[in-house]
Each structure stands twice: as structure tokens, then as C-alpha cells.
Amino acid sequence: MPLIPGVKAAKTNNRSNIETLPAEVLKGGNRELVARGVVVMMAAFMLVYAVFLVLKLYQTTVKDYDKYARAAANEQWTLMTYSASRGLIYDANMTPLASNTYDYTVVCSPSQVTAPNLTRAQIMQSIVSILGVTYEKIDSILPEDPTDRNDKRNGVQGCDVIRNVPANKKDEFQKFLKDNKVKGFGFVAVPQRYYNYGSLAAQVIGYARNNGESLSGLYGLEAYYDKILSGKDGYRYSETDSITGGVLPYADATEQKAANGRNIVTNIDLNIQRITEEACKDAYDKYKPLDGCTAIVMNPYTGAILAMVSLPDYDLNHPYAAPYGLDEYDFNLMDKNKQVEYIMSNAWRNRCVSDTYEPGSTFKSLTTCMAFEENLTNENDMFNDAPIKLSEQHTISCWMQKSNHFNHGVETLKKGFENSCNPVFAELAKRIGIKKYYKYVRMLGFYDQTGIDLPAEGKGIFHKNPSFVDMSVLSYGESSTVTPIQLLTSYCAIINGGNLMVPHIVKYITDENGNIVDQIEPEVVRTVFSENTCKRVRTLMEGVVNDGTGSAGKVAGYNVAGKTSTATVDVGELKGMHVLSFSCYAPANDPQIAVLFVLNKPEDKEVGSSAAATTAARIVEGTLTYMGVERKFTAEDFDQLTKEYYVMKVDGMTASKASSTIAINGLSTIYGTVDMSPDTIISKTYPSYTTKLYKTGVVIMYPEDVTEDQMLTSRVPNMLGMNAIECIEACRKVNLNCKIKGEVTGICVSQNQNAGSTVLSGEVITVTMDPNGANVLGINRKAPTIPPRKKAEDTGVG
Secondary structure (H helix, E strand, C coil), rough: CCCCCCCCCCCCHHHHHHHHHHHHHHHHHHHHHHHHHHHCCCCCCCHHHHHHHHHHHHHHHHHHHHHHHHHHHHEEEEEEEEECCCCCCCCCCCCEEEEEEEEEEECCHHHEECCCCHHHHHHHHHHHHCCCCHHHHHHCCCCCCCCCCCCCHHHCCEEEEEEEEEHHHHHHHHHHHCCCCCCCCCEEEEEEEEEECHHHHCCHHEEEECCCCCEEECCHHHHHHHHHCCCCCCEEEEEECCCCCCCCCCCCHHHHHHHHEEEECCCCHHHHHHHHHHHHHHHHHHHHCCEEEEEECCCCCCCEEEEEEECCCCCCCCCCCCCCCHHHHHHHCHHHHHHHHHHHHHCCCCHHHHHCCCCCCHHHHHHHHHHHHHCCCCCEEEECCCCCCCCCCCCECCCCHHHCCCCCCCEEEEHHHHHHHHHHHHHHHHHHHHHHHHHHHHHHHCCCCCCCCCCCCCCEEEECCCCHHHHHCCCCCCEEEECCCHHHHHHHHHHHHEEEEEEEEEEECCCCCCCCCEEECEEEEEEECHHHHHHHHHHHHHHHHHHHCCCHEEEECCCCCEEEEEEECCCCCCCCCEEEEEEEEEECCCCCCCEEEEEECCCCCCCCCCHHHHHHHHHHHHHHHHHHCCCCCCCCHHHCCEEEEEEECCCEEHHHHHHHHHHHHHEEEEECCCCCCCCEEEEEEEEEEEECECCEEEEECCCCCCCCHHEEEEEEECCCCEEHHHHHHHHHCCCEEEEECCCCCCCCEEECCCCCCCECCCCEEEEEEECCCCHHCCCCCCCCCCCCCCCCCCCCCC
């Protein structure tokens, strides 16, 4: 029986006991167990998470501290950069040659481009019209529907529309945006270089371009002095608001101000550079040299470069455009790669410092210096210029022997120098000997660079182990090559008394306020010759111009001394072409400038060294006149000035042969039609062969079937008040001839053709000169005076 009424007796095993427990009791027990399990699981999870946090904290704050500290700084600190302004480049008179400007990149956010009164097509058309962007490009940028998410153009946050937009076009486009309330476009200013005189001194200045970050010099002074011109960009590193980007108040900042680039002031004189370039371009256009032409004007005492020309040149503001001398139509027929290749090899390269050429007879002055220095000869020493046979393959002959099949015979060194006889100088070299001869060659710097402050300087090519034959042909400037700057630097040593100078383009460097921070002083490399040696050779060089092969280099009133050269290509496809040059200085009694002009392989093989001497004379005359050097006329100057020569009869000759024939007397020739070539047969000249002209005269050559109304014409200049020299020069500049009537030392009081009238080119204009011309015309002008004639004297040195 149950002990308790209503309750069954419990069984002896647990299972039966559990089964007999009430449901409420069982339910309460399960909840307790579950609660305990949850507590345990949560505690375990929290423990693991705590360990993870501790490890992560350790990783972040200890092990990866630098990484996360930097990331935090990047979020809170901002680096702002300030670009330095590039220094300017000035000429010797502080005229800016290279300055700074800006162009612009037009940017846009495609999905934001809207205008209340314009359609997409109208906006696009305006962009094409104003900025010159192609329709296809702008169509690829602007979406048709800014709300269309499927249009990939809407996914572009920002892009460049066009770069290198000049300021005037930027202003025009900006006005369009403002007037039409067009949104979504912006401008980014990009610093650029501006060259104030375009192509002037192009290879000397070089050019700089923006590389995406700053202006960087690529050629010339821009490259050589790039670090000095560039300066140093500045920066500000400060704590900023991560949302607005604004600088937080009271925040510390690290700041470095931008250091603007230094300015460089050159020795280049803008006016002398122009004079030199004009003379060179006239020669380039007339003779069409295969390898261009070069000219350098230098101060022989300091090494300062006053002018440097290398043709063809290019426009510094448009360096990829057609260079000088190449027809734009022909240039545009080339593909882009060919264009760049042509420009790099022909225009960007500075031939004055990078190219080498055979110096020819200009080297004879140096050979003579060596012989004088070693006391191996004198001016009255007798030589025979008969051919010298060095070997079966090498025979040295005078130029007259080659052209006329006879030579000058026995002559003094002085006459041999004036006549430029090769055998004479081969004999001098033999006396000097190989070891001493090449010692002088090295002392003159031909095995080294000159050290001029321009990039890509080359140096001469000379034998490492020269033979007797090598020395013999080098004595008159063949078998080895020099750069133009090397040759003129060696000539300056003769002019200044024996010192080899380092040539310099830059005079000094200034800060942005114009204060001089570095001055380039004249630098003597070494003394090569004695003053006595140099003086004697200078006297011989005067004789070359006054009585020898350099007579075309004469300038009335300025006594010029120099040496001509004709180096001939003897082998290969260019066989028979010449490298013509003239190295000189003036005035001979008080040298102010040294000039070298090189005409490298003119198209016409008949052209001689007088072409180079004539061009150099123009440079000398223009430069000394600009410098204010007084002209000192002699009676001989005026005699030479008014000496007349008949125009040679050249009918039936080729233009090439006709030019060289007429040039025998120093007269210049011009092709009368644009389609003429060296092979064109000449039918007539104007003036004709019955006319006498001064040595400065010009003759126009015409082919067959050219009528008078098809002939070239010129406008007569106004020469009233000019002296004889000025009248002759004024006529020559416009391809006319001048005839002096009356006293040659007077002032022009009348001319037979009215100023401004049109006449045939080559016409002879007669001017009447009067010693009292200034009073006649009522002007303040002094007529030139003539000093007494010099008595003949023996100028030889025993």
C-alpha cells in the first residue's frame, strides 16, 4: 500500500523514479542546464575574444606600430607642395631669352556636364570649335544621359579633355562656360617655358618642357644648368580635417618654403647673335650645304661666346615643327617618327660643339706657330711647293698643282702662307718631328673637350699612334677632325698671345632679386705659345687677307686677319664636296672679336673658300659696327673699294660653273628664277658682261626664255647723307650695285634713281658724293678722312 494516499510507491531504479517525477519538475531542471551551458559558452567566447583583442592590440601597437601610425598620419596630416619658379635666361644686356608662362589642361567630370540652354551636341560642337578637340574624342567622354548607370562614361569621376591649351584659348573657353552656365569643366594650370625670340640661339638656349611635375631642361643651357635653373620645390605638412580638408586650428606644421631657381646671364649678345644668324642664313639659303653651317663669335681674351649659330635651327616654342630650311610640305609627308629623327639629327644638335670636321688650311696657322716656337724657320725662309711624294699612295701637292697643273715654285714662308701651299707646311712638320708636333696638338686641346658649358660636347678625332704620313697631312689640316669650338679656341690662343682659354656661354648667375651669386671668371687652361710667336703668325694672317687667298674677307675700315680653308672629300658618295671655312679676327691691330664660319659641303662643288670668307666678313663688319669700334680707313681701303671688275661672260655655262667663274673677282651671284639648279644652263646675266662692278657687286643669272617683265626687281634705298661704304652696303642688301661719283670720302648728296622706285635687281645705282655734303644737306655728319699712304717696307722677320 502506498504510504501516502494518491501517490504510488516508488520503484527501486532511477529510471522509474524519473519517469514518475511530475512534468513541471523535469522542465525546470532542463532550463538550469541550458543556462549553465550558455554561460560557459559565452565565457569561453569572451575569453577567446579577449585574447584576440590583446593579440591584435599587441600587433597594432607594438609589432606594426610604424605601419598604422603612418596610416593614421595620412588620415590626419596632409602634404601640400609649392612649385619653385624656374630661373630666367638673359643675354649679356639683361634681355630675357627664356621666361616662364603657363598653359592649361582642361578637365571635366563627365556625369556633371550640364547646361540649362544647350544640348549635348551643342556643347560638344563648341568644344571642338574652341579647343580643337576631335569630335570623336569628346563623344567618348560625355555621356548622352548623365542618369544612365549603364553608360560607362558616367562612371568616370574625372578626366583630361585636352592638354597644353594656351592662355588665350583657355580664356575663350572659360567665357563660353560662363556665358552658357555650363558646369562640369575645370582648368589645371601647368607651368611652361616661353622663348622670347623663337629660334634665336636655339641650340645654345635649348628648351625645357613640363614632365608632368615640373619643368625639365632637355637641350642646351636649359639642360646643362637644369639644377640651377630649377630651384627646389617647397612643402607644408600639417594636420587637417579629414572631412573638409581644412587645416586644424592651433595644429603644428612642418613647412619648407620653395626656393626659386637661379637666373643665368649669358655672354650671348642678342644683336651680335642676330647679325651672325642673318649672315649664316643667307649663306645657307644660297649654297644649300648638305651638313649645314656654323658660326661662332668669341672674345679672344676671356673665352666669352658672343654669338653661336648652328643651321638648320628650330623654333624653341615649337620644337617639333619643321626646322629651318626644310619645306613644311615635305616635312608633313614624313611620319611622326621620321620627323623626330630628322629634327634630332639636323636641328636640335649644336654642330658648333658636337660635330667634327676637317679643319683644312686653318690648321696651317697652328703648324707655323709650332715651327716659330721651336725656332725652326722664319718668314723669309725659302721653300719649294713642288709635290712631295711620301709613299706610293701619298703625294702632297699645292692646290694650284691640282687645279692648274703647275705650282708656285720657290717662295718665302710668307708667300707660302699667303698662297696656302700644302708642301710648305708638310716640310715644317717634318722639321718639328712627330713627338713634338703632337705634343703641341695635345697642348692646344684637340685631344680633349674644351669644357664649354653646353651639353653633348664632342672632341677631335686624332691618331693615337700617328705616323709620319699622318703628321704630314695634318700639317695642312687633313686626316683628323676638330669641333668648331676647338678650332676657334686654338685661334684665340694665337690672338691673345698664347693662352688657351676655356670658352664660356654664361657670364654669371643671379638669385631671383638679381643679386650675383656666382660669376664665371676667364679661365686659362695653359700657355701654349710665346707672345713673339703669336705676333709673327698674326702678321702672316694679315697678309692672307690683304694679299692672299682670304681677300674676300676684307672689310673696309676694319683690318681683318685670318686663314681660309677648303677641305675636300676624296672618297665615298660625297667625293668632290668641300668643307669651306674661314677663321679670323679683327681689327688686326687691336683684336676685339674672333670669328669662325664653316660651310659644310655646299651643294655646288665649284664653290670655294671665298664663300666662307665673305660670310665671315659680314659678321665682322656688322659686329664691330654694333660694338662701336671706330672704322679707320686707309687710302688702300678706298682704292680697293672703288676698284672695278668686268662681269665675266658665262652664257652657256651651268649655273654652278657660272657662279664660280663670276666669283673669281669676288662678285656674288643670285639665281634669277626659283626653279634653277646648279645644272641649269645660263642664258644671260644682269648686269651683262659689258658692265664693270665693284668687288661687292651682285650679278643675277637667268636661264633661257626669261623676259624682262619676269626678271627680279628691287626697291632703291634712300642713300642721302650716307658715306660711300654705307651706300654700297645699302645697295648690296637689296641686290643692287652702287657706283660712286665724285669724291669717295664725301657724303651722298644725290642718286640717279629715286628712293623707293622699282628697278631690275642687279641695276647699278649711281650716287654723287661731296666732301661738304653735310652742309649741302643741312645735316650733322662728318665725312671719313684718309690717312697718308704707307710707304712700302720690308715686313719680314729675319
